[in-house]
Amino acid sequence: MTAPRYWLMKSEPDECSIDDALAAPDATVPWTGVRNYQARNFMRDDMRVGDGVLFYHSSCAEPGIVGIARVASGAKPDLTQFDPHSPYFDAKSQPEAPRWQLVDVQALRKTRVLGLAEMRSVPELAEMQVLKRGNRLSITPVTPQEWQVIDCLLAL
Template sequence: MNYWLFKSEPDVYGIDHLAAEPQQQCRWDGIRNYQARNFLRDKVQAGDQVLFYHSSCPRPGVAGIMEVVKAAYPDPAQFDLESDYFDPKATQDKPQWYAVDVKLRKKFARHLPLSALKAHPDLKDMMLFRQGRLSVVPVTMAEWQTIESMVKG
């Protein structure tokens, strides 16, 4: 099992949106960065645990935990002419972009703010801080355990 952090803007799709979905499950799509795509396509697997991170908002931070319930498959939005995520270079034979399905496991009563993550010495090397623009980033087991303890504490 691997650990990840997936970012989403809460006004576009936040943890409350996921909590309201049937079975609290959805397709995590719209990834349009090649490095993030490669993580989704090549590394993210069913059973992996994911931190749901609210980004590009007044108080960014971790809002809850999800689980990957379906590994990577071609993102259907890339083929949809009406979608903001349409890609004219993508074909059914050579898809460019991938999605996974996730299920909500836990919504935090209070999100864990970015400032608290940055202040914790055990999290100083998180990829989140080194490559902040990526919407899908790996999290080490030690980082995951630190974040879990911060949420409980």
């Protein structure tokens, strides 16, 4: 049995908020629209059903962790890449060789907002990828130690 893995996954709240995810059937949403190869590779190659997810709101008044979720499916083609009416359409991607993947994410609970300033104030989180200068990835790995520290912070 492999050790659990942990991830931080960013979503713009007007696209899919933690409330939207919790209100979805089985509190599960497809994580569509990832158009970065490194983030895609995390989903395709590294994520496993049951992995922990820090649900993060980005591009909003108060960016930060807003919920706990889990990976609910293996990687599969993101169908938005084939929809010419989707903002995530990719004319170069073909159904027989899809370029973009997604996983389903099941929201488990909403938390208080754990913002960037608070995370930056915690020495144990200093190396967390989301806090590194220039990081723009929508999906980043989280170490077991970082997960544990965040879990304690969210319990406060």
